[in-house]
Amino acid sequence: MTSAQKPAAGRVALVTGASAGIGTAVAEEFAQRGYAVGIVGRDAKRLDEVRRRIDAAGGRVLALSGDLGDLGFAESVVRQVAAAFGRLDVLVNNAAARELKTMREMTPAEWDRTIRVCLTSPAFMARWAAEEMERHGGGVIVNVGSMMSRQAHGVSAAYVSCKGAMESLTYDLAALYGPAGIRVVTIAPGAIDTAMSSTLTNTPAADGRSEDPIREFSESMAMLGRWGRPEEVAKAVVWLASDEASYLTGTTLVLDGGWSRMHMPPAVTQAILQNAARG
Ligand SMILES: NC(=O)c1ccc[n+]([C@@H]2O[C@H](COP(=O)([O-])OP(=O)(O)OC[C@H]3O[C@@H](n4cnc5c(N)ncnc54)[C@H](OP(=O)(O)O)[C@@H]3O)[C@@H](O)[C@H]2O)c1
Secondary structure, eight states: OOGGGSOGGGOEEEEESTTSHHHHHHHHHHHHTTOEEEEEESOHHHHHHHHHHHHHTTOOEEEEESOTTSHHHHHHHHHHHHHHHSOOOEEEEOOOOOOOOOTTTOOHHHHHHHHIIIIIHHHHHHHHHHHHHHTTTOEEEEEEOOGGGTSOOSSOHHHHHHHHHHHHHHHHHHHHHGGGTEEEEEEEEOSBSSHHHHTTOOOOOTTSOOOOHHHHHHHHHSTTSSOBOHHHHHHHHHHHTSGGGTTOOSEEEEESTTGGGOOSOHHHHHHHHHHHHHO
């Protein structure tokens, strides 16, 4: 029986950046489906709250707090989770921190830091995880990219570079590890309601009212008219890791409520139609 055929109850998933946002939702979704989960983040207190919730719901969980920019720690995480649960079936490279700095202001040290956490660490974690997965006939690596790497904003040069590279890395790893039964996919979310997104918004209107033009604009650009929820990303990640997606590898799932295919906000479309009606 290959890893891909094993019932979820025997499987093990490692989720990075599980102390907040999308990562918490992904870890809890895997646990609900019967996976044992390894969870990682720097904030030990928040991570422990997630650990306690999964534990209280009857799940098997190992929490390891530390900085994934430290590659020694990153490797130890992979090895400890595989040793604690006897195998590793899924790695979700979700942890990331986004600097809001343009290339005009960024220092080489800031650039290196983002590349280390958002690209180098996920790439090597994929390699170490694949070594564990190969022992048991296969597995799945889900890299969390971003729709932001496909559309220009000019506000976050290093972060978007990592997210774009994450997609290229996915294709390369999928080719390398496919023969070993390891699938590698990227999920590229659009605007999802988490702490990371809120750093872009909450722009006070000039008169001090709590209007949020950035949020309003981004909601209008999603065909579904709203931001996504972490739980919606989590369900897609768990599906990507499941047997239901057994022929899916070397590709990117864009999960953005339709934003990336939208050309202009509905208000502009309405104005065009009104102009046309006036003749
Ligand atoms: N939210 C969105 O709209 C959106 C859109 C597209 C893509 N994404 C991607 O989705 C993923 C999750 O984002 P999110 O919105 O859930 O962000 P978030 O709420 O800010 O959570 C980020 C997670 O990464 C962890 N993390 C950051 N730096 C770390 C480090 N050096 N070592 C260990 N853990 C670290 C954080 O934990 P600690 O703070 O405890 O270290 C936290 O658990 C990211 O890859 C992000 O790029 C998000």
